[in-house]
Amino acid sequence: MxxxxxxxxxxxxxxxxxxxxxxxxxxxxxxxxxxxxxxxxxxxxxxxxxxxxxxxxxxxxxxxxxxxxxxxxxxxxxxYVNSPLAVYKDELYNLPFNMNTFHQLWKVKTPQEAKAIIDRQVADLNITEPQNLEEQALSLVGPDIYEKLIKGYTEKQWGRKASELPAFIIKRLPLRFAYNNNYFNDRYQxxxxxxxxxxxxxxxxxxxx
Structure with missing residues (x-):
């Protein structure tokens, strides 16, 4: 043996x-x-x-x-560099969320413009204590990004409505205020x-x- x-x-x-x-x-x-x-x-x-x-x-x-x-x-x-594209109602959006995504959504060109729209949308919702994943995501990025680029994918992944999922699943959503479609930041890929x-x-x- x-x-x-x-x-x-x-x-x-x-x-x-x-x-x-x-x-x-x-x-x-x-x-x-x-x-x-x-x-x-x-x-x-x-x-x-x-x-x-x-x-x-x-x-x-x-x-x-x-x-x-x-x-x-x-x-x-x-x-290979991972630069995903999301499809929403026949429109293509770059992922991860970056200035190319924000330009596709709102035709903005500067980080300041993009941040202002996100901040305004989040403030209008007045969500202080998110009770589920949907509210958590909305409180981080607002309804435009959530409805077009998060909601459908999340519900497909989990097989449940986002409003039925716990908030802690999404602790943060990375927003890049630069024109960079690279999914990772690492030097070697x-x-x-x-x-x-x-x-x-x-x-x-x-x-x-």
């Missing part, structure tokens, strides 16, 4: 990195996973030549160059070329299954 120094439950990104580093340190490692594949939630399925993120989209991002160099030592990353499976397979290349 083979004896191991380390048992790792789960072969997601954390488990795969930990297993790799233990192996480098000379430890005998056993990795087990309840799923029939490695990679955890970053696992990709190849569908007609496209690497589909099976458990939801994952964009790797960090400000730490050693971490960026580490993952790139297993697989090259592209320079990207997705592995060929999919995340190449990253986890590189980390676990020593593993005999």
């Amino acid at each position: 083979t004896e191991f120094d380390v048992l790792i439950v789960g072969s997601g990104l954390f488990g795969s990195v930990f297993a790799h580093e233990c192996r480098k340190a000379g430890k005998k490692v056993l990795v087990i996973d309840r799923r029939p594949h490695s990679g955890g939630n970053i696992y990709c399925e190849n569908v007609n030549g496209i690497n589909v993120h099976k458990y939801g989209a994952h964009i790797f991002h960090t400000n730490d160059k050693p971490i960026w160099d580490y993952v790139n030592s297993f697989v090259a990353f592209n320079n 990207g997705i592995p070329i060929g999919g995340y499976n190449k990253l986890t397979k590189g980390l676990l290349s020593w593993l005999i299954s």
Whole structure:
């Protein structure tokens, strides 16, 4: 019977990195996973030549160059920058909320104009103690942003009316008063070329299954 120094439950990104580093340190490692594949939630399925993120989209991002160099030592990353677009009644709006979004909503051009509209809309509601998610969001960004860019997505995500959800779910909503559609602020961002499976397979290349 083979004896191991380390048992790792789960072969997601954390488990795969930990297993790799233990192996480098000379430890005998056993990795087990309840799923029939490695990679955890970053696992990709190849569908007609496209690497589909099976458990939801994952964009790797960090400000730490050693971490960026580490993952790139297993697989090259592209320079993907996440700049989502929201569709509301056939109109497109940039996310996260930034000056491009505010210009699309109100045709304003300066941060001062955008802040004035938001402050006025919030003040008109006079919500002092939000009782649910809807009131919390309205008290942060006003009705225009809430109705067009928050309400529908939130209710679809939770499967309930926003007025039935607790206020603490939304503690803040990031507002960027600059023309910047980049979802993240980190210096290094990207997705592995060929999919995340190449990253986890590189980390676990020593593993005999």
